[in-house]
Amino acid sequence: MMTLHWKRHHSIESLDDETSIELTVLRQHWKQILQIFQKSLIDQDDITCVISHFQHAVTLLTNEVASHDRPGPVLLYFIAESILDTFFIWSLSCPEYASELKYHQLRCFEFLLSRSQHELLFHKQIFKPLLNLLRSCESSTSLELIEKHMVVVLNQVCVSITKSPELLEFCFDISAEHGPSRFIIFSLLIPFVHRDGLAGQQARDALLLIMQLSNRNESIAKYIVENTNFCPILATGLSALYSDLPHRLATHNDEWFILTKQEWSENASLVQFMNSLQFCNDVIQIAHPIIGHHLLQYIYHGFLVPVLGPSIHQDLHEIPVKFSDLQQFSNTMDEVIAATAYLDLFLRTIYEPALLKVFLKFILCAKIDEMSLLDTLIHRINYTTKLGLVSLSLFYTLINLNCEDIMYRLIFMYLIPCRHVMCSQRRHITDMEIYGKNAEKFLTLRPSFANKNNNTNR
Template identity: 85%
Template sequence: CLGTNAMTLHWTRHRSAENADDEISVELAVLRQHWKQILQIFQKALIDQDDISCVLSHFQHAITLLTDEVASQDRPGPILLYFVSEAILDTFFVWSLSCPEYASELKYHQLRCFEFLLSRSQNELLFYKQIFKPLLNLLRSCESSLSLDLIEKHMIVVLNQVCVSITKSPELLEFCFDISAEHGPSRFVIFSLLIPFVHRDGVAGQQARDALLLIMQLSNRNEQIARHIVEHTNFCPILATGLSALYSDLPHHLSTNNDEWFILTKKEWSESPALVQFMNSLQFSNDVIQIAHPTIGHHLIQYIYHGFLVPVLGPSIHQNTMDEVIAATAYLDLFLRTIHEPALLKVFLKFILCARIDEMSLLDTLIQRINFNTKLGLVSLGLFYTLVNLNCEDIMYRLIFMYEKNIV
């Protein structure tokens, strides 16, 4: 009986293996048929909407076969190897360029397919040049379609997925630069495509910032990437000057019914979309300086000081309109309470201690306002309460010890 059971088990396993092989053979045959149908349409001189719909239908079926395979195993299977050997993704992308009237539709569906594929794969597909190259070419082509919301949305999702893959496998960074080398050393398409969304609100903006932070984290271990970002991209100036643009959109008057009000709470500022958007960008700047390579952090801090603090925030605190001055002072206090990266906090404190606006010391102006028997006086006191609680030696010296020395 034991021998019979063993033979039965062996036969069952053998049949299961045969069935699995048969299933793979069938799926591969189906894939080949879909690709054959696609190639036949590619050869047509004139393409209409019916052809596009037919091609996309076959292409999506082919992608589904590939996705099912890569989701179920961690080694390359026959479907993936067929995609690679036939350069299916690259061939499809090149053909799509020959149909400019359907460009947006074709880009959208290719992005969705890559999004679906990357989200299900158990192995690193991007190590295959026949996968990564057409993906980068597709992303590069999307630069001309950034005004289309659907393409933007899915492009950012795919960019985020690629950045996650690069974080898991940093070797892919060199692959990125090698592939884009023909476009010049200043082209790092993954990074460059994310920059325009650095100050975008909503889900798309947050996904773009998350992806950028992944690259910032990598830059801390890769000086070449850091140097490229500083020397060949406009990331730092766009991030800093964007703060200026967002600050100009903040409410110039803060509506408060309480005469004793002196500080912006999170509940209050979270109800202002403009202030939420600014705070998101400020927090992002804080995070970049905290995790990026010191070279990037240094350049960003310089741009924030000379491109936002001195020319924008300083004059707003020296305005003549009381409501606007109150708002600007409350904003400065909020920023100081939000920043937790020492290097960024230091440059804000340098601004308060050293900046001169219209030949007047900013610190002296703020100190004078403490004596005002108005809401501005309360808000100014709140600002100094925040400054004192920072336990900064320079602040304590300028506010307290310097005067004690004079008394002695």
């Protein structure tokens, strides 16, 4: 296994005796790069030239690490000359070409990390300039091209950290003040957590790797909870994405009552919301419990109660049932139908028990205008419109969750008074002795050899 600190006895002199063609070519490229570094005025031709030499040098390194499982002469030369660090420091002196230089450095790291047969990041001369480059990209994330490749590299780093948790020693900047900048790998990923497209998915995958690591490392979990805005951003992001969902669902017939996967997968905004909800579900499932607990609190108080609740409850209590089909009330009715269908979809999608419990708590306990959400939903059954069907579909989903509280509120609470039973039969239901008689009847069916008295007589 590679050690964290590379041995110091390697030097440029010890590498000069290498006869490999690759090393000779590398030295020539590096020499050309250094000559450009020494120029006082840099123009676009110089930038193009230095990028070309740098790409050739990295290609030589990539070819070596792709075919060897241990450091070779090209890698040792990169380390001895601090090529990556020197190139990064020089790039800072060319602010007018900063974006172009960052882009090509990210591309080189992306190519290098994807081909390496051993853990390059254990070499400080490789990992340090990479972290410095990523820090510098924090102010350049408005550039889509840089964002795209930065997220890919961050994902690759998270994969390496998962395989070798010792790399966390390099990821934390102990000289920085407490805050997101201390764990730059993590803080750079957070803005992409609700992003759509490939970049968003890669960022979420990388964050899940860190969540998995936090489950085995409580200090990482505490840092995420106490020093980052990860949990608040997840919850508030759900609220923002929910506000972008269609307020009216296009349905083909009056018998429609449920959002199928085929239907919601054709709606880009709903797909984006479901991706974020699924991510929250996964985080709660695999992260350290303290992260899951904080995220659940933010989802309940930052999304369910202030956003989803009012969208379901809104103003319908002021619309008489017999007027619910009138055009003047159709907009509000359509919004409530959509919100109810969304809640049904959410409950059918999430599977983490802790998250389901929070949703059920919201339905059972959250009150809007002094009325619980469940009572509001039950009242909807009286509507003769599509809202009644959608509400019944939601109840079907709730009952299938086999939650005792839900079963009591939706079923048993109405059965226990026995109002559905004929008056002449109610006394038999309340007669508990009937169960004792049934037990005696079953006991008489025992075979004779199981009778205690018979066994005693023998």
